[in-house]
Amino acid sequence: MDTPYFPxxxxxxxxxxxxxxxxxxxxxxxxxxxxxRFAVAAPAAGAAFAPNAFLRIGADNQVVVLAKHLEMGQGxxxxxxxxxxxxxxxxxxxxxxxxxxxxxxxxxxASLGGIQGTGGSTxxxxxxxxxxxxxxxxxxxxxxxxxxxxxxxxxxxxxSEGVVRHAASKREATFGQLAAAAARQPVPSEVVLKQPAxxxxxxxDRLPRTDAHAxxxxxxxxxxxxxxxxxxxxxxAHPPRFGAKVRHFDPAPARAVxxxxxxxxxxxxxSSPAGVAVLATxxxxxxxxxxxxxxxxxxxxAYGKGSDEILAQYRxxxxxxxxxxxxxxxxxxxxxxxxxxxxxxxxxxxxxxAAMEPLNCLVRLGDKHCExxxxxxxxxxxxxxxxxxxxxxxxxxxxxxxxxxxxxxxxANPHADYLVEAVSIAQAARKQGIDAPVKLVYTxxxxxxxxxxxxxxxxxxxxxxxxxxxxxxxHARLVGQSIMAGTMFAGMMKDGIDPTSVEGQxxxxxEIANLQVELHTPEDVRVPIQWxxxxxxxxxxxxxxxxxxxxxxxxxxxPVAYRVQLLASHPRHRKTLELAAExxxxxxxxxxxxxxxxxxxxxxxxxxxxSFVAQVAEVTVAADGTYKxxxxxxxxxxxxxxxxxxxxxxxxxxxxxxxxTALHGAITLKDGEVQQSNFHDYPVLRMNEMPTVEVxxxxxxxxxxxxxxxxxxPVAPALANALFNATGKRIRTLPLGTTVAA
Amino acid sequence: xxxxxxxGKPTSLDIPDDMPLLWALRDVANLTGxxxxxxxxxxxxxxxxADGNAIRSCVTPASAxxxxxxxxxxxxxxxxxxxxxxxxWRDLDVAQCGYCQSGQIMSAxxxxxQNAKPSDEDIDAAMSGNVCRCATYVRIRAAIHHAAAxxx
Numbered sequence: 001m002d003t004p005y006f007p008x009x010x011x012x013x014x015x016x017x018x019x020x021x022x023x024x025x026x027x028x029x030x031x032x033x034x035x036x037r038f039a040v041a042a043p044a045a046g047a048a049f050a051p052n053a054f055l056r057i058g059a060d061n062q063v064v065v066l067a068k069h070l071e072m073g074q075g076x077x078x079x080x081x082x083x084x085x086x087x088x089x090x091x092x093x094x095x096x097x098x099x100x101x102x103x104x105x106x107x108x109x110a111s112l113g114g115i116q117g118t119g120g121s122t123x124x125x126x127x128x129x130x131x132x133x134x135x136x137x138x139x140x141x142x143x144x145x146x147x148x149x150x151x152x153x154x155x156x157x158x159x160s161e162g163v164v165r166h167a168a169s170k171r172e173a174t175f176g177q178l179a180a181a182a183a184r185q186p187v188p189s190e191v192v193l194k195q196p197a198x199x200x201x202x203x204x205d206r207l208p209r210t211d212a213h214a215x216x217x218x219x220x221x222x223x224x225x226x227x228x229x230x231x232x233x234x235x236x237a238h239p240p241r242f243g244a245k246v247r248h249f250d251p252a253p254a255r256a257v258x259x260x261x262x263x264x265x266x267x268x269x270x271s272s273p274a275g276v277a278v279l280a281t282x283x284x285x286x287x288x289x290x291x292x293x294x295x296x297x298x299x300x301x302a303y304g305k306g307s308d309e310i311l312a313q314y315r316x317x318x319x320x321x322x323x324x325x326x327x328x329x330x331x332x333x334x335x336x337x338x339x340x341x342x343x344x345x346x347x348x349x350x351x352x353x354a355a356m357e358p359l360n361c362l363v364r365l366g367d368k369h370c371e372x373x374x375x376x377x378x379x380x381x382x383x384x385x386x387x388x389x390x391x392x393x394x395x396x397x398x399x400x401x402x403x404x405x406x407x408x409x410x411x412a413n414p415h416a417d418y419l420v421e422a423v424s425i426a427q428a429a430r431k432q433g434i435d436a437p438v439k440l441v442y443t444x445x446x447x448x449x450x451x452x453x454x455x456x457x458x459x460x461x462x463x464x465x466x467x468x469x470x471x472x473x474x475h476a477r478l479v480g481q482s483i484m485a486g487t488m489f490a491g492m493m494k495d496g497i498d499p500t501s502v503e504g505q506x507x508x509x510x511e512i513a514n515l516q517v518e519l520h521t522p523e524d525v526r527v528p529i530q531w532x533x534x535x536x537x538x539x540x541x542x543x544x545x546x547x548x549x550x551x552x553x554x555x556x557x558x559p560v561a562y563r564v565q566l567l568a569s570h571p572r573h574r575k576t577l578e579l580a581a582e583x584x585x586x587x588x589x590x591x592x593x594x595x596x597x598x599x600x601x602x603x604x605x606x607x608x609x610x611s612f613v614a615q616v617a618e619v620t621v622a623a624d625g626t627y628k629x630x631x632x633x634x635x636x637x638x639x640x641x642x643x644x645x646x647x648x649x650x651x652x653x654x655x656x657x658x659x660x661t662a663l664h665g666a667i668t669l670k671d672g673e674v675q676q677s678n679f680h681d682y683p684v685l686r687m688n689e690m691p692t693v694e695v696x697x698x699x700x701x702x703x704x705x706x707x708x709x710x711x712x713x714p715v716a717p718a719l720a721n722a723l724f725n726a727t728g729k730r731i732r733t734l735p736l737g738t739t740v741a742a
Numbered sequence: 743x744x745x746x747x748x749x750g751k752p753t754s755l756d757i758p759d760d761m762p763l764l765w766a767l768r769d770v771a772n773l774t775g776x777x778x779x780x781x782x783x784x785x786x787x788x789x790x791x792a793d794g795n796a797i798r799s800c801v802t803p804a805s806a807x808x809x810x811x812x813x814x815x816x817x818x819x820x821x822x823x824x825x826x827x828x829x830x831w832r833d834l835d836v837a838q839c840g841y842c843q844s845g846q847i848m849s850a851x852x853x854x855x856q857n858a859k860p861s862d863e864d865i866d867a868a869m870s871g872n873v874c875r876c877a878t879y880v881r882i883r884a885a886i887h888h889a890a891a892x893x894x
Contacts, residue, residue, distance in 0.1 A: 224841075356777070653878060654877075657875070687883070
């Protein structure tokens with residue numbers, strides 16, 4: 001995906017009028033000065049101002065940072081606050097972070113086509129300068145206020161750890177004490193940002209996360225937890241096949257469950273399921289009622305194929321030329337002349353995100369207004385979709401941002417599928433005279449079977465080597481559904497190529513004279529699909545980093561040295577790879593394991609979302625073929641390391657998440673029905689499978705890029721390469737499984 | 743109408759006999775720190791203590807633990823071991839999304855009460871029933887050792 005730099009935003013005083021009403025400082029940054037339409041509730045007299053663009057300072061000396069992104073575990077609240085607090089010279093302990101409301105003009109993300117949303121690991125990239133400018137401007141206004149009050153020149157005033165000081169006259173004040181006066185200062189038209197050498201918070205090794213307390217004492221508020229007076233919980237019966245409709249149902253057994261208040265049918269849309277919802281005063285009653293329902297489904301409009309048929313279809317497609325996504329040289333001629341050609345199929349299944357918090361959404365629906373409580377990953381996109389559904393202007397759809405218990409992309413559904421479902425249920429309930437707020441709750445089974453998976457993909461690859469083993473021709477034909485087609489992101493497709501289908505292959509870093517990447521995008525496969533942490537790189541990273549390893553093995557060369565030779569024009573890849581190899585002790589032989597075991601190690605390096613990650617995985621294979629991933633050594637170059645500990649955490653977590661898909665992950669369909677339902681048949685990684693992880697950050701002064709996703713792609717190929725190193729067996733299908741033959 | 747001892751408070755709940763403790767805690771007693779993850783005792787997000795033992799509240803009817811002392815994440819800090827575990831979680835910034843961490847902390851606390859100095863193998867055995875989809879396992883392991891050292 002293109003990630004253009006955010007245009008330099010204009011500083012505006014979002015609501016100058018309110019500055020003089022109370023005792024606080026409200027400051028906003030916006031692309032468009034017209035953003036003052038931003039509506040806020042009237043603040044209570046004497047209290048801090050109501051939420052506004054990026055920052056609010058109350059008389060209580062709290063600095064409230066408004067985060068335009070969803071905190072789903074990736075540490076973005078901490079990251080955004082670090083940027084702002086750095087230039088504000090705040091005391092980290094006075095910082096509190098709140099989710100911002102939905103507003104494209106104030107909070108649009110240029111990397112996501114201007115919508116307000118969180119994805120593509122873009123948050124730090126997008127906010128590095130805007131959040132610092134917001135902090136710097138607030139600092140300047142606090143200083144100006146102090147200068148005025150103390151009748152001293154502003155340049156004699158310093159700010160440090162939340163205290164404004166004039167040393168010569170021995171005066172000092174907190175932000176809270178100056179907030180009211182600062183609010184009356186003009187917003188500076190220009191601010192000077194710190195030079196990196198002056199950073200105190202950016203790059204600090206262990207800055208505590210802003211959400212650490214709430215997430216260890218049970219007070220963090222997730223959608224699952226929020227309650228409104230009179231609220232009903234809805235659990236829905238969904239069709240077992242995608243696209244099926246309700247033919248008939250009997251509400252009586254559900255109504256008989258104590259606590260059940262209503263049973264409603266909802267129609268579904270092209271991208272949101274039809275079904276029957278049971279509304280009750282508590283979750284257990286709603287679920288018991290739902291389980292008691294007898295629903296007869298109309299399968300005529302449903303998709304009825306199984307994974308095996310889809311695979312067969314894709315393998316056949318892979319035999320034919322596809323749309324050309326990238327090409328250079330003459331790949332066919334070079335393959336003909338090659339001394340050796342490696343041919344292989346790489347295959348990956350559908351994957352469910354399986355966040356720990358299953359999908360849910362709370363709706364309060366009125367005639368002219370709709371209020372949502374949700375872990376919102378695509379705020380303004382969801383707002384627009386619901387506005388259309390309800391025939392209301394977008395500003396009448398109010399979104400309340402909560403933490404989400406994971407997401408991994410699932411809550412960034414371009415169709416707002418589960419929000420549409422929740423609102424449809426609330427609409428149907430209103431028709432039955434039930435005006436209560438409704439919280440739709442998916443069970444784990446609903447979540448696993450609910451679709452919007454990482455798409456199944458088949459990659460047919462051919463790699464030609466010359467007599468010295470050097471790659472001379474790379475031909476990859478990728479077959480998989482498009483995530484962007486038919487969505488608001490379709491405009492990012494060019495010549496029918498979805499960039500998220502080919503990213504990681506079409507931009508292969510290795511110096512190979514002849515390259516062609518082709519794409520088939522089947523349009524008749526109606527399994528709902530969506531981005532999944534690291535998107536196309538989940539499969540292109542696997543095939544490309546396995547294939548280059550196959551080439552090194554065929555050439556009889558060291559896998560690290562082989563890659564390094566081909567990365568002369570990609571220094572960030574090369575340095576990251578070299579750092580991981582060095583820290584893993586690659587130049588030394590791998591220590592032997594216990595008698596009867598075989599050990600192996602494998603490497604992979606992959607760029608995604610502008611960040612570079614290399615990993616060395618070490619495995620021990622037991623005599624019976626079971627294996628354990630012992631250690632993963634990871635190096636990452638994500639530009640300026642804003643929060644080193646968050647970066648390490650995201651690499652650790654990305655490795656664990658990637659290992660889950662490498663070892664276990666597969667959603668399969670039979671006759672259109674998803675065969676998995678819960679963690680017993682859709683296993684994820686557990687403690688006993690987690691390797692030791694070491695993370696090393698490449699020092700860099702480049703503009704920062706994201707870390708939420710880039711840790712994921714290298715681990716599956718590094719592990720497959722390690723298993724090959726240990727056993728000589730090359731596994732080209734994910735999941736790799738938990739045993740290896742040979 | 744079972745009366746439960748929740749975090750040291752006798753709590754009378756108007757619920758059906760078959761309602762799992764998880765939903766009694768969350769929806770009726772308004773203690774939402776205990777989480778739903780799977781409903782089948784497969785993920786451990788719902789872990790609480792009954793008389794000091796870690797149990798999966800999603801498959802335990804509330805009526806089955808009447809008379810036992812129930813401790814949830816909201817009450818875990820009242821216990822010396824629980825407080826040390828919670829502090830270790832903060833010192834090492836274990837939590838990412840945080841949704842599973844109540845259950846992780848409850849399982850880790852029960853482990854350290856029974857085994858003051860667990861090995862990595864002990865931790866694997868005690869903690870592998872608790873899924874963390876963010877895969878914070880490296881830090882959970884470190885935090886358990888950290889808490890054990892603080893308590894020693």
